[in-house]
Amino acid sequence: MNDFNIAENYRRLRDSIPDHVTIIGATKTRSADEIREAINAGLGVIGENYVQEAQGKHAELAETADDAAWHMIGHLQRNKINKALPLFDIIQTIDSPRLAKGISKRAETPVPVFIQVNIAEEESKYGVEPDATFELGEQVSELPGLRLEGLMTMEPYFEDPERARPYFRRMRRLFEEMRDDRRLGEYLETLSMGMTNSYRVAIDEGANMVRVGTAIFGPRS
Numbered sequence: 001m002n003d004f005n006i007a008e009n010y011r012r013l014r015d016s017i018p019d020h021v022t023i024i025g026a027t028k029t030r031s032a033d034e035i036r037e038a039i040n041a042g043l044g045v046i047g048e049n050y051v052q053e054a055q056g057k058h059a060e061l062a063e064t065a066d067d068a069a070w071h072m073i074g075h076l077q078r079n080k081i082n083k084a085l086p087l088f089d090i091i092q093t094i095d096s097p098r099l100a101k102g103i104s105k106r107a108e109t110p111v112p113v114f115i116q117v118n119i120a121e122e123e124s125k126y127g128v129e130p131d132a133t134f135e136l137g138e139q140v141s142e143l144p145g146l147r148l149e150g151l152m153t154m155e156p157y158f159e160d161p162e163r164a165r166p167y168f169r170r171m172r173r174l175f176e177e178m179r180d181d182r183r184l185g186e187y188l189e190t191l192s193m194g195m196t197n198s199y200r201v202a203i204d205e206g207a208n209m210v211r212v213g214t215a216i217f218g219p220r221s
């Protein structure tokens with residue numbers, strides 16, 4: 001247990017962020033009870049990183065099904081696609097044509113997806129390289145069963161989030177370029193970037209979805 005008041009943290013965060021910005025609760029390692037507390041306070045989107053972990057919590061939180069959407073925000077392995085599809089409303093982590101095709105093949109209804117961009121080209125991070133993002137967007141747009149609705153990034157971590165600003169700015173340019181393309185942009189509306197220590201800068205630079213764990217649920221143990 002920590003002495004964090006989850007409901008209060010969520011409301012304070014919600015009040016401090018413009019209405020057009022969607023808050024995702026990044027809930028890896030958090031229990032179903034902790035997540036329920038946030039949903040009851042108004043949190044409308046749950047972001048999970050692992051299919052297995054999400055499966056258990058999704059079942060435990062069945063009674064909140066009408067109150068919260070679930071987004072996959074971690075790397076999706078192709079052998080987990082079948083399990084992931086019924087759990088998640090949106091998959092934010094498309095980073096290769098192979099993964100996109102795998103989902104396309106198994107989709108029964110159109111699956112909303114985001115492309116994950118490795119904006120700083122870090123070895124340690126998943127995501128498509130910035131220069132290859134437009135092309136992956138074209139490939140995704142041509143596949144049946146997928147609908148490209150957003151771009152997502154995990155920026156490099158800096159203690160001073162101002163240092164992440166150039167990466168957020170680059171994401172926004174990429175996002176606008178794709179959104180202005182007639183084929184790619186049809187459903188492209190969401191720019192998912194910014195975490196606990198960086199969401200203010202990300203919103204400044206155009207994020208309309210932020211993924212926040214620590215500021216709502218406290219430090220992860």
Ligand SMILES: *Cc1c(COP(=O)(O)O)cnc(C)c1O
Pocket residue numbers: 026028049073074154194195196197211212213214215
């Ligand atoms: C954990 C996580 C976050 C949130 O991290 P915090 O620093 O706890 O806010 C956001 N996005 C992804 C993909 C994550 O895995």
